[in-house]
Structure formats: structure tokens, C-alpha cells
């Protein structure tokens with residue numbers, strides 16, 4: 001295993017322990033609101049601190065970008081860690097056991113290492129640039145569907161961006177009409193990991209942040225899939241609008257999404 005992936009795995013497992021311990025005593029967890037429908041708990045913060053500490057010990061000069069504490073600029077900006085300490089906070093605070101730790105490393109602007117850890121199931125998804133993607137050490141691959149018929153597509157509702165509800169529902173409806181079924185499980189990181197593992201055939205969501213998608217994007221690519229924005233371009237990190245699937249299915253998903261984009265989502 002690449003030494004930096006090894007550190008990422010150690011950090012993710014340490015955060016996983018913090019998260020599971022608190023999940024068993026949810027009544028003690030403090031929850032605050034960051035904005036409309038946007039929550040953060042003491043566990044998000046504690047898990048993030050545990051991850052930063054692990055990475056800082058080995059790589060004191062790297063830049064670290066985290067959901068909760070923001071950017072900590074390192075003297076060596078060639079290495080950027082992008083961290084979501086707890087993806088699926090709404091599930092976590094409601095007692096729904098589906099959430100993950102997501103850690104990615106970019107080297108000179110390119111995704112290089114990725115870990116998504118589901119601490120409840122003990123599932124560790126990893127990827128290294130050019131080396132494929134694994135689940136608990138076993139190779140995983142994106143399912144190579146040609147058409148939407150027979151597929152299950154994961155998605156996230158735009159609960160922080162309710163101005164896009166109408167457009168989103170139109171996209172959802174167009175896809176729902178052609179697929180077998182859809183899933184809204186509540187963790188974008190796991191949605192992407194599940195695309196990589198072939199558990200779902202595709203994923204799309206509006207308005208995600210770099211920490212939601214960085215590790216998942218490398219997993220999908222290394223598992224043989226494609227990640228784009230809603231126009232088929234590669235502006236997904238900036239726009240936050242993301243589609244992931246096999247190369248062939250991507251065309252079919254985009255065909256259903258495109259007519260409903262409007263100006264706001266055409267990026």
C-alpha cells in the first residue's frame with residue numbers, strides 16, 4: 001500500500017472509532033445548525049480533529065482542507081488532503097447507521113489517494129491513482145450497463161439548495177421512468193463508493209462540496225467509471241453538480257438530466 005494511503009486509512013479508522021463510540025450514546029451528542037437544514041455535531045468536530053492529528057504527525061507541511069475547520073495551509077501546497085470527517089451527518093444524528101469518513105489526497109492538483117470508510121459495516125474502500133480501487137483489499141469495478149433499463153441509480157435530494165427542487169424533481173422523474181429504481185441513502189461518499197463497487201449503477205446530485213466527492217471520484221475512476229458535471233464536462237468540483245457511472249451509462253443519464261438544467265445548473 002502507498003505510504004500516504006496507509007496514513008489515510010489509519011486516520012479514517014481512528015475517526016471511525018470516535019464516530020461509532022458516539023453513535024452508541026447518541027443522547028450525549030451535541031447538535032448545532034450551520035444553516036438551513038445543515039447540521040453539525042460534536043462528533044463531526046472530534047472525528048475531524050482525530051484525522052488532522054494523524055495526518056499532521058506524518059506530514060506536517062501538507063495543506064489540509066476540511067469540511068468543519070476549513071483550510072490549514074501547509075508550506076508544501078503540492079500535497080492537499082481533502083477531508084469529510086463524517087459524511088451523512090443527518091443519518092448519524094437520526095440514528096440511521098449509514099455514514100462514512102472520506103479522505104482524499106491531491107498531489108499537484110490531481111487526485112492521488114482515496115479512502116472512504118463505513119465504520120458500522122467495517123467496509124474500507126480505497127484507491128490509488130493508476131492502481132485500481134478496492135473494498136477491504138479486493139478489487140472492485142463499476143457495473144458496465146449500456147442502458148438505463150434494469151439499473152438502480154443513487155442520488156441525493158437538494159435539501160440545502162431548495163431553489164433547485166423543481167429542476168431536480170424533473171431530472172429525478174425522467175430517470176425514474178427509465179430505471180428499475182432509485183436510492184437516496186444519505187451519504188454522497190458512500191453513494192460514490194457504491195458506484196465504484198457496482199452496488200448501484202450510477203449517482204447524481206446537485207451542489208456537493210469537494211470533501212463530499214474527492215475520495216469518491218477517484219474510487220469511481222479507478223474502478224473504471226466516469227465522473228462529470230451535468231453537461232458532460234469536468235467542472236464538477238467547482239459546480240458541485242456531479243454524475244458518476246460507467247462510461248456508457250453516463251451518456252444515458254446525461255440525456256435525461258440535460259433538458260431540465262436551466263441556466264443555474266448548466267455548469
Ligand code: IPD
Pocket residue numbers: 084086087088089090156157185186187188189205207208212
Ligand atoms: C451530505 C451527505 C448527503 C448529501 C449532502 C451532503 P454531510 O454531507 O453527503 O448525502 O445529500 O449534499 O452535504 O453534510 O453529511 O457531510
Ligand code: CA
Pocket residue numbers: 039040067089
Ligand atoms: Ca455537513
Ligand code: CA
Pocket residue numbers: 084086087088188211212
Ligand atoms: Ca459530506
Ligand code: CA
Pocket residue numbers: 044067084085086087088089
Ligand atoms: Ca460531513
